[in-house]
Amino acid sequence: MNDRLLRALARQAVDRTPVWLMRQAGRYLPEYRETRRQAGSFLALCSTPDLACEVTLQPLRRYDLDAAILFSDILTIPWAMGLGLEFVEGEGPQFRHPVRTRADIERLGVPDPEDDLGFVMEAVRTIRREVDGRWPLIGFAGSPWTLATYMIEGRGSRTFGRAKRLLLEDPASMHRLLTTLADATIEYLRAQVRAGAQVLMIFDTWGGVLTTPAWHAFSLAYMRRIVEALPRGYEGDRVPVILFTKAGEGWLESMATSGCDALGLDWRTDMGVARARVGERVALQGNLDPSTLLASPACIRNEVKRILAEYGSGPGHVFNLGHGITPDVDPAHVGACIEAVHEHSPAWHRQG
Numbered sequence: 001m002n003d004r005l006l007r008a009l010a011r012q013a014v015d016r017t018p019v020w021l022m023r024q025a026g027r028y029l030p031e032y033r034e035t036r037r038q039a040g041s042f043l044a045l046c047s048t049p050d051l052a053c054e055v056t057l058q059p060l061r062r063y064d065l066d067a068a069i070l071f072s073d074i075l076t077i078p079w080a081m082g083l084g085l086e087f088v089e090g091e092g093p094q095f096r097h098p099v100r101t102r103a104d105i106e107r108l109g110v111p112d113p114e115d116d117l118g119f120v121m122e123a124v125r126t127i128r129r130e131v132d133g134r135w136p137l138i139g140f141a142g143s144p145w146t147l148a149t150y151m152i153e154g155r156g157s158r159t160f161g162r163a164k165r166l167l168l169e170d171p172a173s174m175h176r177l178l179t180t181l182a183d184a185t186i187e188y189l190r191a192q193v194r195a196g197a198q199v200l201m202i203f204d205t206w207g208g209v210l211t212t213p214a215w216h217a218f219s220l221a222y223m224r225r226i227v228e229a230l231p232r233g234y235e236g237d238r239v240p241v242i243l244f245t246k247a248g249e250g251w252l253e254s255m256a257t258s259g260c261d262a263l264g265l266d267w268r269t270d271m272g273v274a275r276a277r278v279g280e281r282v283a284l285q286g287n288l289d290p291s292t293l294l295a296s297p298a299c300i301r302n303e304v305k306r307i308l309a310e311y312g313s314g315p316g317h318v319f320n321l322g323h324g325i326t327p328d329v330d331p332a333h334v335g336a337c338i339e340a341v342h343e344h345s346p347a348w349h350r351q352g
């Protein structure tokens with residue numbers, strides 16, 4: 001198997017820097033748009049294991065990537081909790097039954113991953129069968145705080161007014177919600193590992209909107225609880241965990257003490273500074289600005305070279321974007337990015 005990703009996450013020597021891209025399967029690919037059209041909707045695509053497997057493999061057929069990532073979404077957990085998820089074209093996710101009161105929070109149960117989210121587990125098993133021996137498979141979940149923002153607001157938000165108000169006015173209810181979400185996420189990620197996921201990533205997309213003390217108490221504390229509860233030796237394999245807090249540059253040291261193996265960095269973080277701060281404890285993943293992919297291949301190459309040089313020599317770097325690929329990106333530019341990593345990273349791994 002291509003084990004570059006697993007080796008880099010363990011900070012072991014590799015021949016070149018492994019590369020995969022957040023949202024590597026998605027609307028920028030014409031074959032994705034075609035499969036989604038056949039499925040009828042994004043949620044139908046997520047809940048049909050064979051189609052979820054097909055779109056997972058699409059970027060791997062086009063590009064020489066070093067990992068497959070499960071095609072699904074972080075909002076499957078609140079969906080399974082009965083909040084009524086819809087994706088409105090051009091508007092993103094919306095919940096028909098947002099969580100607003102203490103009673104709403106107390107009513108939420110922990111979904112059974114094999115029953116209520118069986119389609120995700122079946123997708124993991126199908127994908128693992130298809131990719132086995134070629135690429136490691138990454139499973140994932142959202143951070144409890146990030147899920148809570150969507151559940152409370154009922155949709156994406158700019159200011160997170162309702163979620164922050166609940167956190168400040170009724171912290172006990174917020175903790176109750178986050179505890180339920182952490183319990184659900186532990187069950188969900190354990191089941192993904194049983195089904196065949198070999199690496200796990202936690203997306204704390206909205207952690208960075210909190211104050212420092214609130215992020216520690218309402219986001220990091222629950223991610224730490226999840227990491228501690230995950231199988232660290234299932235069938236002899238250690239399952240590495242990547243923690244990604246978008247806009248979390250100020251908190252790298254705290255993230256690195258959560259028990260995770262790697263930190264995902266957004267594009268604002270300087271890779272060299274991050275390595276000096278936490279590179280002795282964890283691997284680092286990132287962090288090309290996704291908008292770079294809109295510029296010419298020559299510009300993309302320069303930015304890839306800059307990031308590789310910022311990280312410097314030796315293992316422990318996984319090349320990625322600082323956030324997901326946007327739908328307006330030319331697939332040829334994604335190819336240029338991956339080729340630049342292949343071309344320029346080996347020099348940073350030569351020993352002696």
Ligand code: CP3
Nearest residue numbers: 022023024025026042069070071072073074092203205324
């Ligand atoms: O990275 C991958 O290729 C794996 C699949 C994946 C998706 N969503 C597919 C998806 C992963 C890992 C996610 C995670 C996710 N989902 C996050 C965390 C990462 C991040 O982007 O910050 C969040 C916040 C969500 C919630 C979500 N799902 C939003 C806000 C949206 C709408 C925005 C958008 O890009 O359209 C989605 C939809 C979504 N999830 C799409 C895909 C491919 C687009 C759906 C479509 O085909 O229309």
